[in-house]
Amino acid sequence: MIEGIYRETLTKAVAFSHRHFGKIVAKYGYSIMTRRLGDDDVFFLNWGYEEDPPMNLPLDPADEPERIGIQLYHRVAAQEDLAGKRVLEVSCGHGGAASYVMRTMNPASYTGLDLNPSGIAFCRRKHPLPGLAFLEGDAENLPFPDASFDAVINVEAAHLYPNYTTFLAQVVRVLKPGGHFLYADLRGRDDVAKWESDLAQSGLEVVSCEDINKQVLRGLEKNSKRYQDLINRHAPPPLRRLGRDVGVTEGSPLYEEVERGDIVYRLYNLKKP
Template sequence: MAIGYRLQSNPLVGKLTTKYFLPLGTRQVGDDVVFFNFGYEEDPPMGLTLAASDEPNRYCIQLYHVTASQVDLTGKKVLEVSCGAGGGASYIMRNLGPASYTGLDLNPASIDKCRERHQLSGLEFVQGDAQNLPFPDESFDAVINVEASHQYPNFPGFLQEVARVLRPGGHFLYTDSRRAPVVAEWEAALAGAPLRKISERDIDKEAKRGLDANTRRTQQQISGRLPGFMNSLIRYGVGVLDWDLRRSGGFSYRVYHFAKD
């Protein structure tokens, strides 16, 4: 199952959410929740071929696929920063051929769930901070980051860390969104990173389709499973994000490919 929502907020709210609400939510929603992103769908539909076990998470998997498949990951050593519930890590490891895949997340409850659920050869999960990555310099061929960086208090610091752990010739495969008032700040941080931009694509419409599909599925599947305040939080978050996406210029959602020279 996929949860296609999240609250964009200031760094303090993001830190409190990660420290308190996400561990609680992770433990409450159950083992079948393996994604926490908007999702992605094209028009006509993308039609990505999936295993039957992956089909319930189609829209979230498609977002991971379009992000990670910007380069050939076959035989590569890959790091995902903010891996969440590990669904993307599992999909990429099973389908895109990396030699190894490390999923890192600040939420210890998520890491515990990942280790229990996603037991694949070459796949490991580590608890740690995106802005202080616990890895040596030049450790990875690719770094993946999906719909998480809006919560980092020090986004430029995160980009510095990505560049540090990437090997020369390595790739940063990245997708996220920002509200209109902070898009210029976002762009400036990306332009100032010690990485070379290969490509950039707006996926506002595709993310909106994914959000709509995931919202319907999520509300049907977990509405009776969470405490009342968590259900209210979901309804509020989905409503705010849907409003932001509908209003003109409310959101900019993009997928990027950067390289380290």
């Protein structure tokens, strides 16, 4: 019974923090995590993605340790040809996707934006590539002129934003006409109708939409041991169980919600008319 109460309380606490304290989590929670990871080069913070049969995406040897995280970003970004395009990633985390897309999809420029100052410092230090820039900034107040980008990428982050519709309005504003919003995110099953309604009212046209719960669950399975090892190395002992649960390792409450379908994970390609 105590175990059940713990799981229910954790799930509700995480959901509440995402809805009401998203910016605090993004700016300070992730900043603490970045500093705790220290010299561990963890470039991807997303849940991951794997197909059945395996995706077998060709990767450089240096990218191989981050395969599961890369595969999700590849599926998102490769929905459109980004060669020669100006690309913005909102909530770029530790910059692994920015580096990967810049090296393999040949955009003219790629800007990664994140609210986490420690994360932006990490990105600038670890990913010094021509045409790649990192800025600290707010997803709900993008610091760019109108019609600045051909594509905006956002992965597993917008559920943290307190004002999701404000974010969508900002995406529409900075996209050029005909530009694409390449997007993957999750919602509780009871929140999907509101999610769909917000997107329908944003002014963006849905080019494609795909539920990818099974692929994300396989990614979580493959990443689980690695995440547990990172948590055991970097989290103080009293916080390791909480870290494993928040990190969505195998058997955690959030993992089981994905497994049951109580969390819906989707891949979108949306277009500005």
